[in-house]
Structures are given as structure tokens and as C-alpha cells.
Amino acid sequence: MRMSGAKMVVQALKDQGVEVVFGYPGGAVLPIYDELFQQNDIRHILVRHEQGAVHMAEGYARSTGKPGVVLVTSGPGATNAVTGLTDALLDSIPLVVLSGQVPTFLIGTDGFQEADTVGITRPCTKHNWLVKDTEKLAATIHEGFHVATKGRPGPVLIDIPKDIQFAEGTYVAPDAIRVPHYQPRTAPDMDAVAQLVQMIETAERPVFYTGGGVINSGPEASRLLREIADAANIPVTSTLMGLGAYPASGKGWLGMLGMHGLYEANMAMHGCDLMVSIGARFDDRVTGRLADFSPNSKKVHIDIDPSSINKIIHVDLGIVGDVGKTLAEVLRVWTERGRKVKTEALASWNRQVAEWKAVRCLTYKPSSSTIKPQYALERLEALTKDMDRYITTEVGQHQMWAAQFLGFEDPNRWMTSGGLGTMGYGLPASIGVQIAHPDALVINVAGEASWLMNMQEMGTAMQFRAPVKQFILNNERLGMVRQWQELIHGERYSHSWSESLPDFVKLAEAFGCKGIQCKDPADLDDAIMEMIRYDGPVIFDCLVEKHENCFPMIPSGKAHNEMLLGEAETQGVIETHGAALV
Amino acid sequence: MNKSAYHMRDANGEIIEAHTLALMVDNESGVLARVIGLFSGRGYNIESLTVAEVDHEGRRSRITVVTTGTAIVIEQIKAQLGRLVPVHEVHDLTVEGPAVQRELALFKVVGSGDARIEALRLAEIFRANVVDSTLESFVFEMTGTAEKIDAFADLMRPLGLREIARTGVAALSRGV
Known part of the structure; x- marks a missing residue:
């Protein structure tokens, strides 16, 4: 089907199932806005600043599991989106950002509202494209959705010069494009799964350390996590990004870990003999002083991104795979082998956790005159x-x-x-x-x-x-x-x-x-x-x-078991080398 | 260049290794910037870099990077390169078995009398070709390992070496 590039953009979004676009018009995207005006399938939310558009798309994506879509103009429109793109990259949020660009014949001339958008956004997107041929526009948008959502999700940006929006080309539907070569591995190595099951069977003080990857994997991953943790009686802590994957009312819930994590969560991380990291990435806010991070544990890391494994912490077993698919295999193999655990040791471990919980680390001094x-x-x-x-x-x-x-x-x-x-x-x-x-x-x-x-x-x-x-x-x-x-x-x-x-x-x-x-x-x-x-x-x-x-607070440069629980403990707590850390 | 890298250690006493990586990438706009940006953005080293299209039909380029780092850093570099969307293959020629590595260099040597004769004699020993000659100068062309080029440059320096142009390392695994 022949159509203008601008019409192609709207058609491609419809074919990708997009219902909402967050955006702000400007000179270099006017043809696309003209097409949006002439249809009713896609709703456009007019923001007040492009940064807001990207964060809205992040909220939309994070709460639905679908990619968020943003439309901004060239130059300042695109540069205003940079903070949001970086945010989405670090938190693995799938976004497709479409930016207008000056016409191809003006690129490189310091044209009005020209910025090197693909250059500026290269390090803050999972991938980006400058489309210089209307014939390639539809396929590029479809590939953009593929890259944003497959593997470890992230933001992509597609820069579309204004003349490409006006020119005519042939539209291709999502299922008609060449299969993108980007096909990250999602199925786990079964030998590694068997090793993990064996480690769970023999662990005496295990902890599940979960992160945003569980959420990104979809609701089934959360369900599987709950089933395994509850059946095996394994306590669960989570990063900031992973909250909700395991329910706060769940029997194994330790609360968030890390710099302002709960006492029981950090002590469990420090004292465990098996740490299974599931879709988390050992961020510095989580680990504290690396040399003293969970010193006596075997560490397992399940992650869809191979570069996350052994990046910060050397693990004993790395499993590259989708969290949901991996947990499904772990549950299947563990069940086939009779769902064995060290029952007595786990009971004792959970009693220890209960003692830590009894510290009630979130206690604060109440007030009847001011709102704490x-x-x-x-x-x-x-x-x-x-x-x-x-x-x-x-x-x-x-x-x-x-x-x-x-x-x-x-x-x-x-x-x-x-x-x-x-x-x-x-x-x-x-x-x-x-x-x-x-x-x-x-x-x-x-x-x-x-x-x-x-x-x-x-x-x-x-x-x-x-x-x-x-x-x-x-x-x-x-x-x-x-x-x-x-x-x-x-x-x-x-x-x-x-x-x-x-x-x-x-x-x-x-x-x-x-x-x-x-x-x-x-x-x-x-x-x-x-x-x-x-x-x-x-x-x-x-x-x-x-x-x-x-509070609690693990001061910079300290280990998990050196948490501060309240005001009385704060004098001179951070040494010079710790102060240099952020 | 990298001959002594195996003997170097970082601040924690970890051994720093030199590795030659070969990447097959889509020959698309910005792909080189993406690879270089990954190295600079994450603080990795580039000792040498070559890039050219090797499959015009398939629009594929081959990038050869010589980089240095501890074993953990080298693994991280490969993993980071591997997740770039236009990167199809990452080969570590240093660990994947024997490989041949070659670099081409041009040397301009200016001089007269005995120095000029000595330069020409050494060039013959090193199997360098004379590709330009005037009464006061030669341009030698030489292909070899980075170490051989370093050695020849060291010899030419007292004989009037004026300029060097080096291509960087190209490498292929040996055998099939």
C-alpha cells in the first residue's frame, strides 16, 4: 500500500496495537500530527514538556506491561526527552520514542531546531535509528517495537526527517517485515536449572533476591516466584524496582533490601548460604561494600541480559534467560525430583529471620503535634x-x-x-x-x-x-x-x-x-x-x-550488617573513603 | 604495543590481559560510533581499531578491536558488545584458538649518506617495500604483527624516521 511517511507512522502504531501516544507538536512533526488529527483510533495526550511525555509513557508501560509511545519534535523536543530516555534505559522500561528531524537536505547545516538526535540519544537508548528513506520507515518502526520489548526491555528512538514524512512509500505490516536478527535468548540452560534445583534442595539459609526483571517478565513470573518461595519456605527480598512481584502479605516477605532496606532483608542477605538473584542487577544501592557483600553464600543469578551476570558480583552459577521461563523450569524440575528441601534447617533459618523482624527496624518516634x-x-x-x-x-x-x-x-x-x-x-x-x-x-x-x-x-x-x-x-x-x-x-x-x-x-x-x-x-x-x-x-x-x-541506612562504604537503625547511631558513621561514594 | 600487557597489573594486583576481538556488524549509519561509545562510556580501553565493509551484499562490516583489561573486564566487554543490536557476532580471537594478526604501516624516513643506506638495508631485512623514494627520503611499507612494526619503528628512529601511519590490527582465526 502506498502512502505518505506521516500516514505510515500512524498506521504502524495502529498495527502495533498502540492506543495512546504522549507528545508535543512542533515544526518537524507537523505532518504526523496532521495524520493524528484525521483519525480516532489513537489517543494523543498533549503534555506540557517533553520530559513529562516520556515519564508518562514510562508510567503507562510499567503499569500495563505494554510499550509506551512518545512523539516529539526535533531539536529541543528531542533533547527534552533525553532524561526520560536515560531513566527508561536504567530501569529497563520499553518505550518507542518518535522524533521529528529537519529535512534530510538540511541535516548537518545547523538548521532551525536541528540537533544530532541519534548522536545525543545513542548512549541513552537501547537502539536508535535515523530514517533516511520512506520505503524503510514502516519496517524501522516495527523493528523498533521489537527491540524495545524483546529481551531486556528498554527505550528506542526513531528520528524521522520532515521530508521523509511527506514523501510516499510502500507500507509494510508488522508480520511482513524481515525477521530482525535481534533475538535474545529467553530459554534457560537446563543443566544450569538442574544445578540451581540441587542448590535449593541442599540450602540451609536460602534467600530469593528479586528485582524489576520479575515484573518485566510478566505476571506469570510473579506467580511462579510466589509458588516456589512459599512451597520451599524461602524468604524473599526485593530491590526497589521489584516491589510487588512477591506480595507484602506473603509469609516469606522480608521487605526491600539495600541502603534504606529493612534490617531483616539486609541481615538475611548477609547471613544466607544461598542467594538466588532473580532479575536483579546488584546495584551499588543494594550491595553496600562489595568486599563484605554476603560473604558466605553461593550466588546464583538469573537474568535475561548476559552482561548483567558477573558485572558487579562474581556468581557461582549464572543463568541467562527470561525469569518466567526459567522459574517455570525450576519449578518443574524441583517438583519432578520430589520438591525436596532441608526442612529443619529452613525452619531454623526462618526463626532467625523472625528474630530480625522482631527488631522492628521501621520504628520511629511518634508525635501528636507534627505529622511524621x-x-x-x-x-x-x-x-x-x-x-x-x-x-x-x-x-x-x-x-x-x-x-x-x-x-x-x-x-x-x-x-x-x-x-x-x-x-x-x-x-x-x-x-x-x-x-x-x-x-x-x-x-x-x-x-x-x-x-x-x-x-x-x-x-x-x-x-x-x-x-x-x-x-x-x-x-x-x-x-x-x-x-x-x-x-x-x-x-x-x-x-x-x-x-x-x-x-x-x-x-x-x-x-x-x-x-x-x-x-x-x-x-x-x-x-x-x-x-x-x-x-x-x-x-x-x-x-x-x-x-x-x-532509617535504616547502610552508610556509603559499609556492609549489610553495619546498618544504622536510628538517630542515636549516626555520629561519625561515614569515614572519608565512604564520603567519596555517592 | 600489547607485547607487555600480559605482565601488567591493575591497582588491585589483577593481571591485565590484551585481547583481540572480532565483531561482525551491520554496516549501518552510526554502528562504529555505537561500538566506540560503548568503550568510552564504560571506561574500557581501545589499543587498536580497524573497520571496513567485508560483505557488500549482506551489508556487513568487520570490526577488529584490540583491548586490555582484567579477565572479568574482558568478559564484560564481550557481553556489552554482544547486546548491541547491530552486532551479530563477537569473537575473542585471543581465547578461541590460534589466530593470525597483521597490521600495515607506512614509514617516512628522511636522511642521507650512511643513515640512508642503513635504513634501506634494515628495510630489506624486515621485508619492507619501498613505495616512494626521493633523493632525501624513503617511504617504506610493511605488513606484520604490531610487535614487528614497533621493532622496525625503533630501528628507524635514529635513522631519520619522520612519520608513521598505521592501519591498526586485522585478525583472523587460523584453520577452518
């Missing part, structure tokens, strides 16, 4: 946990408290910027989630400083009637920066407070939505319920204790 941020999240959890709920966050203390105090029963319910730590992620991500799940309760747990970074997107929430709830824990500080300055930089609080903050209630009114301010713990429950019941977006300004620190 932990209290705010405890109440939010109590009032919303049984609802059809999705949580996004910004980045900082509030993010860690949310990971500690909110419980996730299912995958795809928790959207946060893990690898890149992008302040400004949560508000647009919450809109993306809400667009995908119009009837669900979508809450962005935010800090006021992060939230301000992309607050313009409240306009998007209003325009598209996305009733997102912005739950801002307002301490008038860059809380995590302030915490580090207190602990590491001699309490010199260099530029870590927020002055001239807006009146969030008036700001909400200016956007046409609802603003709620709460500062008294006694009023908090009613205020949260008011937020939930309001039929529309809400900006909730929760004034919290200004100097609260986030």
Missing part, C-alpha cells in the same frame, strides 16, 4: 491498601519511606525511578498510569522539591481528566540531601532547603483542581479520605516534620 512522614504513609497505606491502587513516587526520602511503609500485593502497581533517580518522575508517571487505568486510584507520593520539577504537568492532568492524587510530603527541604549533609558534611546544609515555595492549595486552584493542606496528625485521616473521594486531580500538601531522617 512515616505516619503519613502508614495512614495512606491503611486507608488505601484494599483499593484498586497504583503508586508512583518522586525521588528522595519520601520514595524510600514509601517503599518501606506501603505494601504491594501485585506486580505493575509501583512506579518509581530506581536506577537514574530522576526527580520530577512521579507526577507525569502518575498521569501515564491513570490514562491506562482510568478508574483506578493513582497516587503520586512526592516530596515538594521533586514535585516542582515537573509540576506543569498538572495542566495535562486537568485537560485529560486524569484524577491523579499528588500526595506531597512537604518538609521544605531536599530531605535526602539534607540527611547526607547532616551525616557526612558536618551539618552544613548547603542549598538544601526550599524557600519561596508556592502555596500548594492556591496552586491547585490556579490549575482548576483541588488543593488540600494538612498539618495536624489528628486531621490526617479525614484529609486523606477527602483526597480519595474527590473526583478529579488533587494536590495534597502534607506538612511533615522537617528534620526526619530515613
Whole structure:
């Protein structure tokens, strides 16, 4: 079928099953916007800034398992998308970003709104393409979806010059393109699976250390994880990205691990004799001091990306494969061999875990006069946990408290910027989630400083009637920066407070939505319920204790068993070499 | 160039090895930038790099990279290269069995009298060809291992070596 390149873009998106595009028009994508105008199958969400578009697409993708799609113009449109692309690359979120480009005959001339988009985005995409021939446009878009979603997911970018959008070419459907050579291995090596089963059968202190790869693999992977962990009586911890793969109410749940992870999770990692890493990547926020990371364990690593295995930690057994497919084989082989475990040793190990849990590491000093941020999240959890709920966050203390105090029963319910730590992620991500799940309760747990970074997107929430709830824990500080300055930089609080903050209630009114301010713990429950019941977006300004620190904390350069549990333990904890780490 | 690499150690006392990697890649726009960007972005070394299309019909290029690192880093480099979308094959010629490695170099040597005669005599011993000659200068062409080219350059230096152009290493495994 002959058609213009612009029409081809829209047709290719339809054939890929795309329902929503997040974007912002501009000169170099006008032909594509013209085609969008003349159809009704694909919904376009007009953002207020291209970074917002990419984070919305991330929220959409993370909460649905489908790729998120973004459309931006050339030059500044594309460069504004760079932070979102990097965020999606580090958190393995499938995105297809289409960018306009100046016409091919102007490329390289410093044309108006020209940027070397494929050059700029090469290190922050899984792959990218500059399409110089309309005949290749449709196949390139289809290949883009293939690359974004197959293997370890990630963002791709397709740069489309304006003359290519106007020119005519032959459209090819997704099933008519040449099979892409990119076909990552997904089935595990069966010898390795057998070895893992044998290790599970003989382990006395095993731990499952799970990550975002379980979520990316799909709901079946989470189901298999639960079945194996519960049947074998193996405790489960998770990275920030993996929350919800194993339910917070599950009997083996240890909570999140790492720098602000739970005491029981980190102690279990330190003391285990078998660590099975499932779709996690031994990030520095997880491992602490490498030399003392889980010193007495055999380590197994299941990952779809061969480059993740042995990158940071040398493992005894690496299994390249899709988490779901691998766990299915592990369960099958383990069951065939009679589902053996060391029952007594595991009972003893779980008793040890129970002792660690009894430390109650999340205990904080309550207050009847000010709202403690932990209290705010405890109440939010109590009032919303049984609802059809999705949580996004910004980045900082509030993010860690949310990971500690909110419980996730299912995958795809928790959207946060893990690898890149992008302040400004949560508000647009919450809109993306809400667009995908119009009837669900979508809450962005935010800090006021992060939230301000992309607050313009409240306009998007209003325009598209996305009733997102912005739950801002307002301490008038860059809380995590302030915490580090207190602990590491001699309490010199260099530029870590927020002055001239807006009146969030008036700001909400200016956007046409609802603003709620709460500062008294006694009023908090009613205020949260008011937020939930309001039929529309809400900006909730929760004034919290200004100097609260986030614990537990593994200081930089320390090991898992050197966690700080509270204020009393913080004096001189980080040595010079640790201070150099981030 | 890499002759002493096997004897080097990094800050932790780990042995640094030199490996010759051969990549088969799609000859598409930006593929070389992608490979080089991976090395610079992740802090890996490139000792030598050659690239050219080797299959015009299939639009495939062969990239030969000589890199150095500890055994763990070399494995990581291969894994990172392997996941680049346009990279079809990654071969580590250093570990996959015997391989031949060759580099072509041009040397401009300027001089007269005994030095000039000595340069020509050494060139014959090294089987270098004279590809340009004036009354004051020669350009020698030589093909060989990187070590041979280094050795010849060392000999030419006191004899008036003015410029060197080297192609970088091309390598193939021996046998079938």
C-alpha cells in the first residue's frame, strides 16, 4: 500500500496495537500530527514538556506491561526527552520514542531546531535509528517495537526527517517485515536449572533476591516466584524496582533490601548460604561494600541480559534467560525430583529471620503535634491498601519511606525511578498510569522539591481528566540531601532547603483542581479520605516534620550488617573513603 | 604495543590481559560510533581499531578491536558488545584458538649518506617495500604483527624516521 511517511507512522502504531501516544507538536512533526488529527483510533495526550511525555509513557508501560509511545519534535523536543530516555534505559522500561528531524537536505547545516538526535540519544537508548528513506520507515518502526520489548526491555528512538514524512512509500505490516536478527535468548540452560534445583534442595539459609526483571517478565513470573518461595519456605527480598512481584502479605516477605532496606532483608542477605538473584542487577544501592557483600553464600543469578551476570558480583552459577521461563523450569524440575528441601534447617533459618523482624527496624518516634512522614504513609497505606491502587513516587526520602511503609500485593502497581533517580518522575508517571487505568486510584507520593520539577504537568492532568492524587510530603527541604549533609558534611546544609515555595492549595486552584493542606496528625485521616473521594486531580500538601531522617541506612562504604537503625547511631558513621561514594 | 600487557597489573594486583576481538556488524549509519561509545562510556580501553565493509551484499562490516583489561573486564566487554543490536557476532580471537594478526604501516624516513643506506638495508631485512623514494627520503611499507612494526619503528628512529601511519590490527582465526 502506498502512502505518505506521516500516514505510515500512524498506521504502524495502529498495527502495533498502540492506543495512546504522549507528545508535543512542533515544526518537524507537523505532518504526523496532521495524520493524528484525521483519525480516532489513537489517543494523543498533549503534555506540557517533553520530559513529562516520556515519564508518562514510562508510567503507562510499567503499569500495563505494554510499550509506551512518545512523539516529539526535533531539536529541543528531542533533547527534552533525553532524561526520560536515560531513566527508561536504567530501569529497563520499553518505550518507542518518535522524533521529528529537519529535512534530510538540511541535516548537518545547523538548521532551525536541528540537533544530532541519534548522536545525543545513542548512549541513552537501547537502539536508535535515523530514517533516511520512506520505503524503510514502516519496517524501522516495527523493528523498533521489537527491540524495545524483546529481551531486556528498554527505550528506542526513531528520528524521522520532515521530508521523509511527506514523501510516499510502500507500507509494510508488522508480520511482513524481515525477521530482525535481534533475538535474545529467553530459554534457560537446563543443566544450569538442574544445578540451581540441587542448590535449593541442599540450602540451609536460602534467600530469593528479586528485582524489576520479575515484573518485566510478566505476571506469570510473579506467580511462579510466589509458588516456589512459599512451597520451599524461602524468604524473599526485593530491590526497589521489584516491589510487588512477591506480595507484602506473603509469609516469606522480608521487605526491600539495600541502603534504606529493612534490617531483616539486609541481615538475611548477609547471613544466607544461598542467594538466588532473580532479575536483579546488584546495584551499588543494594550491595553496600562489595568486599563484605554476603560473604558466605553461593550466588546464583538469573537474568535475561548476559552482561548483567558477573558485572558487579562474581556468581557461582549464572543463568541467562527470561525469569518466567526459567522459574517455570525450576519449578518443574524441583517438583519432578520430589520438591525436596532441608526442612529443619529452613525452619531454623526462618526463626532467625523472625528474630530480625522482631527488631522492628521501621520504628520511629511518634508525635501528636507534627505529622511524621512515616505516619503519613502508614495512614495512606491503611486507608488505601484494599483499593484498586497504583503508586508512583518522586525521588528522595519520601520514595524510600514509601517503599518501606506501603505494601504491594501485585506486580505493575509501583512506579518509581530506581536506577537514574530522576526527580520530577512521579507526577507525569502518575498521569501515564491513570490514562491506562482510568478508574483506578493513582497516587503520586512526592516530596515538594521533586514535585516542582515537573509540576506543569498538572495542566495535562486537568485537560485529560486524569484524577491523579499528588500526595506531597512537604518538609521544605531536599530531605535526602539534607540527611547526607547532616551525616557526612558536618551539618552544613548547603542549598538544601526550599524557600519561596508556592502555596500548594492556591496552586491547585490556579490549575482548576483541588488543593488540600494538612498539618495536624489528628486531621490526617479525614484529609486523606477527602483526597480519595474527590473526583478529579488533587494536590495534597502534607506538612511533615522537617528534620526526619530515613532509617535504616547502610552508610556509603559499609556492609549489610553495619546498618544504622536510628538517630542515636549516626555520629561519625561515614569515614572519608565512604564520603567519596555517592 | 600489547607485547607487555600480559605482565601488567591493575591497582588491585589483577593481571591485565590484551585481547583481540572480532565483531561482525551491520554496516549501518552510526554502528562504529555505537561500538566506540560503548568503550568510552564504560571506561574500557581501545589499543587498536580497524573497520571496513567485508560483505557488500549482506551489508556487513568487520570490526577488529584490540583491548586490555582484567579477565572479568574482558568478559564484560564481550557481553556489552554482544547486546548491541547491530552486532551479530563477537569473537575473542585471543581465547578461541590460534589466530593470525597483521597490521600495515607506512614509514617516512628522511636522511642521507650512511643513515640512508642503513635504513634501506634494515628495510630489506624486515621485508619492507619501498613505495616512494626521493633523493632525501624513503617511504617504506610493511605488513606484520604490531610487535614487528614497533621493532622496525625503533630501528628507524635514529635513522631519520619522520612519520608513521598505521592501519591498526586485522585478525583472523587460523584453520577452518
